[in-house]
Amino acid sequence: MPASILIVDDEKNILLTLQTSLQLAGYHVELAAHGQLALEVVSARPVDVVLMDVKMPDMDGLTVLARLMELKPELPVIMMSGHGTIDTAVKATQLGARDFLEKPIARDRMLVALRNALKHQAALEELRALRAEMGRYDMVGGGPAMQHIFSLIQRAAPSEGRVLITGENGTGKELIARALHQNSRRKGGPFVKLNCAAVPHELIESELFGHEKGAFTGAVSMRRGKFELAHEGTLFLDEIGDMPQAMQAKLLRVLQEGELERVGGAETLKVDVRVIAATNKNLEKEIEAGRFREDLYYRINVVQIHSPPLRERREDLPVLIDTFLKEACARNGRRPLSLSPDALAVMAAHSYPGNVRELRNLVERLAILCEGPTVTGAEAAELLPRSKGSPPPAPSDVSSPPAPRAPAPAAMPTGAPGGFRPRVDRTFREQVEDAEREILLFALAHTQDNVTEAARLLDLERGHFYKKLKALGLKRGGDKEPGIP
Secondary structure, eight states, X not given: OOOEEEEEOSOHHHHHHHHXXXXXXXXXXXXXXXXXXXXXXXXXXXXXXXXXXSOOSSSOHHHHHHHXXXXXXXXXXXXXXXSOOHHHHHHHHHXXXXXXXXXXXXXXXXXXXXXXXXXXXXXXXXXXXXXXXXXXXXXXXXXXXXXXXXXXXXXXXXXXXXEEEEOOTTSOHHHHHHHHHHTSTTTTSOEXXXXXXXXXXXXXXXXXHEEOTTSSTTOOSOEEOHHHHTTTEEEEEETGGGSOHHHHHHHHHHHHHSEEOOBTOOOOEEOOEEEEEEESSOHHHHXXXXXXXXXXXXXXXXXXXXXXXXXXXXXXXXXXXXXXXXXXXXXXTOOOOEEOHHHHHHHHHOOOTTHHHHHHHHHHHHHHHOOOSEEOHHHHHHHSOOOTTOOOOOTTSOOOOOOOSSOOOTTSOSOOOSOOOOOTTSOHHHHHHHHHHHHHHHHHHHXXXXXXXXXXXXXXXXXXXXXXXXXXXXXXXXXXXXXXX
């Protein structure tokens, strides 16, 4: 079905000229001679792109643009003007326009602008579909580790039990906390967070409990603390292992009694708050070292959820990269990108000490700096962080992610290789084929031998995927042709 383009202009000749040009290019075209009619058309039926003049009687194009963004914020709008200025173009962009064309309209320039707008819209649609696949927890991953977390969230969220989330920096502890809140009976209440490591020790009591006017130098007015702000909702205490000991005792009292006093105040306030805490420290060792109260530990650790580092859930790397790449391209207005097999191998070989946060930042770097439409192994290797003084890794100096630690499902292919490693007795081309072979096997294992899904995961045509399997001497199910090393 051809894309539907709505042309909005008060000049009849321009409407008819653009209509003819776009119909010849294969588009379905609708016309509107003024802004109000354009709003009525967009409200009444689907439109893929709006092509609109700036200068029109009664209601100018910028006013119509602002109303369209209220009506359908993601609708691509391309503005046209015969009196275009930089200020007008900037204002149109700030209001949400995807592009700006000067009259007289150059046909090729217009068609490029329309194609880019439609590609951007398609990327947004795919991103929405991906998010729907991600499930209600807004977290990506289908491996055993993530399935265990989803199960714990499902069971713990409806309760009033306090939860302690453990894990390294960048593993998504706040996402787990938000999922617990959003799936609890308190989801209609506030979700308030405090990073205990980011607040100076002398101010953390005021941050948590609030203060009265004049309680200390600089307290020029009364201020409510995080507990009050989170009343009938959830308070997320991130990096609770960094909370000073004196504050730990005061926090324990609030958790036990459900009441507090503001700093400098005498009134006792009742609070109804569910506390979820997170830490990247081993609190049991902190207790042994005398830096964390044991009684507070048992108060906050009713249910514990461990957020694993990325190196322990490498089976989720392909879908994480795919999701983050689509998000980054859509967010930065870039055309959709895909990763070549050797680029995926390069990224899979990285250790990601910063975990999912580092992976997301790296993928956004790829989306911004790579020309595309396919990211090469050399580009991925160049943009990967590396230790000081070390040369950038070559695309062949990679290994595929290790197989998931959990037992393979019954439908998962057997006999998959144990992981590519560089070898001095094989040529560069042979080693690239080794890496590609590992990637295809990994994708088939991840999708339980579903070729269509594996091809989609790697952004390959299904027929091309089959050709690759044949060229590399592979069969469905991970079995190699005889003679393949």
